[in-house]
Amino acid sequence: MIPFLKSVARAYASRYSDLSDFCFLFPNKRSGTFFMKYLKEERGGRAFLSPRVLSVSDFVSEVSGKVAASRLDLLFLLYHTYRDYLGLGESDDAEGVDFDSFRMWGETVLADFNEVDLYLADADEIFKNVKDYREIASNFLTEEQKEVMAEYFGRTEYSDPNEFWKDFDAPDDELSDLRRKFLHLWRIMAPLYHGLHERLDSLGLSTTGGLYRSALRVVREKGRDILPYRKVTVVGFNALSTAERAIFSELRDMEPYPGEDTFADFFWDATGPVLSGTGNSASKFVRSNIRSFPCPEWALHILRQSDTPDMPSEIKVVASPSNSAQVKIAGTLLSELRGQLTQEEFNDARVAVVLPDENLLLPMLYSLPAGMGDVNLTMGYPLRLTSVVPFVSLLRRLHFNMRETPAGKAFYHKDLRLFLAHPYPHALLGSDVIEKINGYLDRYHKAVISLNELAAISEKAESLLSSLDRIATPLDAIDRLDEILSDVKNSLTCEESGLVKTRLEISHIEIYRDALRRMRELLREYNTDMKAATALRLADRLLAGEKVGFEGEPLVGLQVMGMLETRSIDFDHIFILSANERILPMRARTRSFIPDTLRRAFGMPPSNYAESIFAYYFYRMISRARGVTMIYDARSGGGMRSGDVSRYLLQLRYLFAKDRLVEEDWKFVLTGKTPHEASVDKTPEILERLKAFVHDPAAGNQDRSLNFSASSLNSYRECQVKFFYQSVMGINTDPEPSEFIDSISAGNILHDVMLQLYLPPEKRGKLLPRPVVVTKDAVSRILEDHESLKRIMTRTVNRVHFNLEDDQLDRPLEGGAEIVGRQLARQAVNILRHDLELAPFNILGCEISERLHIALPSGRKVNFRFAIDRLDEIDTQGGRQLRIVDYKTGRIKLKAADMEEVLKGNYAGEQIFQLFTYAWLLGKRGGVEGASDVRLEIYDVNKIHTGEVRLPVIGDNEVKDFAAYADDFSAGMESLLDGIFDNPRFEAADDESDCGMCRLRTLCRR
């Protein structure tokens, strides 16, 4: 069995020795390219004069003598046609007639005009006075069209689209605003249509649909003579528009040249059990075409060589645990296939990855395994999915929210942080500058940052952002944007990276800049009046709709394609991703103002048309493949991109390929255990990084050393992936610092205040060789000295939260800071009152911080940061006892079922784990008498005034000292630490509900 296009090439190569005056028409360029490859093969590599090979859109452009206008050109032309219609001069303003508001509905009007031409509808008839079509008002629009209408006519808050039409149904004398707007639009559609075409004609341009209408007019008027070909061959089409059908009919009926049976030949591909059968929607159009435009008799026996009576022998269906995991699965399967095929087979463009969801293009490219060789990309990719569109959007937001302050022009900190988080500012300014700016915002809790402040941190940053202040006109806005993008491109080019990622980024920026330049020309050409901010908004929104057209030429290596790009082409092995309903087939959201009743009446396709022609593409695409792999997102209820499997997959499973599907659920196939996609394998690089936790002076790595701590290991026991990102990769997941005192800052302030109340400066932050005795009198004196407590609180808030120094420390607290300061002072008083009951007691240290090297049974010595809030000695029922105190401001979680729960997962045991770690480290440190049976207590500062003592509880037992648990905990802790180095991967949290609040969620893709 040979590919369909090869059979057509074989038929012509066997019948004709010279095809130089033949023209072959294909649905798209890519199929023409494959046809030429096969034709060369059929010619045995001998040189020959090539036939003309055209996509149908190039053919109609050539015949009509016109060029299709770009989307941007059409929008501007339609806008000015609209203004002319309203009688507005260049500088006239009218409410709601600015370009930005027009753009919202202009694109839909253009799509409707395009279809009117493609289906040869009479614009004057279809856009007749709406009063002739009163039924439009209620019963004949699809739900989607109603949504579109509601969106475009200003009211989007309808929960039920029918409400929109209730408004519309109002009696004539009570015409609602909504209905008035719709009537207005409908009445101007015909004049707009004609006005636009006049403008386009005068420029030698056309809509795409207009090209077909004009081409038809030309072939009807001039006949065969207009076509410089001996024969035209139409290959591989499916559903035809009215204009295409009419053009093909003209071609079919033209007088053949002497020696030929026909002037035009037609070849249709309807192979396989689905398409060769009748009575199914997939084959409906192609069957009708075969009847109207039969294939030439002389070629039928060769064409049959490409016939296949059966479904592909291997159809594998893979359930993926998530949307993004699909590309990883595809990468793994491709790698396996690569090992099974010869170099020649793989290089010969016989393997394709088909992406019905364009969102997966870049992830797929980044997931291709090494050693894939050439990769050829053919698909349209919306600019909005590239990095450049969000970058422009963030720039626009910075500009829009820029404000005047006493210190000059300033940016809101959240806008700036978001902007700086984008990769392009990193390329432009360097990550160190960005860290400094973020550090400055954090340190001083700045709500806004002025250009002067930015200049003090980095002149480059100031110069980048000050240019936003100099934007005065729309052209300034575009020029400035273009300059910044050019700088980004140069910075990326300088990066020593030949990575696909960088090359793609650069090409996206270039495409965006081209569109930006065209927008600039159009603004000048049409003298379109708008504010500078509007121009930025337009760039942000309008250009996001442009497409990057990837059109690979050389037919070698792996083919990565969109669904439509596979038309007429056959592959030996196909990987189809996103085999989910609403993606395969893509749910058609009809952006049209023309109701379905009118569409049907005028021969235009109804709104579900796109879905019905998809079936043909799908079954044709898989019909000749030897192996088909369909991967789908098996989660349910996770939004548009997950859930139900594609109807085609169900049809294969239950109708067309029963008992032939091999189904795999990748949650169970990889290993006995389900490794979550978020898990991180310990690559050699990561293992190298982990060495920084090991104390090994001989390795000379001590300047880059990292420390374990009670809180980092607490993250590890909850989610190893979280530990990996936070502690190994150093990603900061603290909540974004804000101008307000958050709970973390409040905790730090309280700790600091207690430290100052109990210990003089020279005794703070360390383990004291001789304890400080705290008597009842001493505590009473502190409690009575309200002024001192207030001053300490003020100075601590100013130092810890506002980062003030020296003479600014006594600055009175105001607003929210003052309220929080008072609340914290109350909590400090409650702690003191509690301590008063315990006094006298000995303090062995407050906010103790030391670095330890702990030897593990494996022989490793690991670095630890040992930090405890307070170590004291108190009288208990069992006598004097050493005590570790942890001040806690949040929820208390001190209960665990057993030691296993303390050591693994589960948030309930998290504070026990921390306290046990302190006690374990204290024992390891040595030199502290009584450390083995230390008491562990939490001071719950919100409840301490009740006198309640919070001790850990394991099972039914209150833990009064650590001694009884020390051995079990020590063994568990040592095994946990060795596991960090020795286990093959960092596992994600078992329970996904733990991920809800995790700030790493996006990064780890859970």
Ligand code: SF4
């Ligand atoms: S989102 Fe879940 S799996 Fe990912 S790091 Fe956070 S807790 Fe771990």
